[in-house]
Ligand SMILES: C=C(CC[C@@H](C)[C@H]1CC[C@H]2C3=CC[C@H]4[C@H](C)[C@@H](O)CC[C@]4(C)[C@H]3CC[C@]12C)C(C)C
């Protein structure tokens with residue numbers, strides 16, 4: 001073996017060890033390894049077709065006419081992305097402002113705890129997590145508040161992941177997960193002491209429908225807080241670059257059209273809520289939420305190579321490469337949305353269901 005061959009063999013072994021330790025290793029601790037990437041509840045051979053269907057549906061979010069089909073496509077989206085999210089981001093599928101001196105993990109947890117502090121629940125009370133993902137926020141919130149949390153998600157694969165994580169964390173006595181549509185929830189009227197949604201109701205084709213459902217299941221006098229995805233006052237519909245960024249965010253995140261920040265409180269009032277507080281948690285002095293996305297760019301390239309190799313050797317389903325590429329591009333649109341200030345993923349609204357709840361005013365036709 002000449003010295004050049006020896007050098008390249010050594011370099012390959014070193015890269016292999018680096019991948020094993022730095023790529024597969026840390027992900028394992030988060031609960032998902034690259035070699036376990038799947039299409040959620042979709043069988044491996046159908047992942048590519050499902051991705052194509054998803055893409056043709058959400059390519060033009062503003063033109064989605066059949067609102068009834070949205071939850072099904074959102075379900076498909078989460079089958080396609082859940083493992084990649086867990087592998088590359090962790091168990092909390094949302095953003096949080098950066099906090100100097102704190103890790104992403106701590107900043108995420110503090111953002112979640114703030115939600116439950118705002119709705120002022122007591123230990124033992126029952127609260128609802130609307131669009132709970134694999135339950136990262138639910139576990140942080142249950143540990144912090146000692147309230148009983150019931151989470152709902154449309155995606156069955158996430159239900160199984162969340163239940164597994166709850167059990168592993170020893171929190172299954174406090175945390176329950178239900179598979180269902182948040183537009184028609186399988187819960188009784190006036191049955192929860194509080195509710196929260198973290199970056200989830202943006203998937204509802206009509207915000208009014210999900211807010212009305214949350215209002216229905218809350219006990220009178222109890223509170224609901226939501227972190228909403230919105231376009232801010234800086235967004236100008238006549239600016240082509242703004243439109244490109246917002247459409248990029250909608251396509252890559254299964255959104256049937258982003259809402260303007262002014263619509264949030266209007267909709268909450270319309271279904272009967274009193275508005276207690278409203279604040280864009282992304283605005284200064286909060287530190288940028290998108291730095292975590294920017295810092296990950298090098299890791300995304302590395303991940304892309306890993307996904308390509310795993311897909312080529314048949315470990316990851318065909319189509320995983322397309323999904324990963326879509327997320328790669330989405331990360332860029334989200335970063336541009338943050339840097340330009342035209343988009344916020346954390347427009348916070350805190351509402352109360354009045355003590356004596358008269359039915360909300362009828363829509364005039
Ligand atoms: C609230 C929603 C999801 C928000 C975020 C949790 C996700 C939005 C974009 C996702 C990602 C983009 C790039 C991926 C990267 C290419 C890959 O290698 C590792 C995973 C990513 C970082 C991934 C992680 C989750 C996001 C940041 C929406 C859907 C309403």
Ligand SMILES: C[S@@+](CC[C@H](N)C(=O)[O-])C[C@H]1O[C@@H](n2cnc3c(N)ncnc32)[C@H](O)[C@@H]1O
Nearest residue numbers: 092093094131132133153154181182198200203
């Ligand atoms: C971006 S994830 C956020 C998850 C979680 N809140 C978190 O922060 O980790 C959005 C969640 O909303 C859920 N969702 C979207 N549309 C839904 C619907 N119609 N009914 C129930 N859940 C839905 C998705 O399944 C997913 O779990």
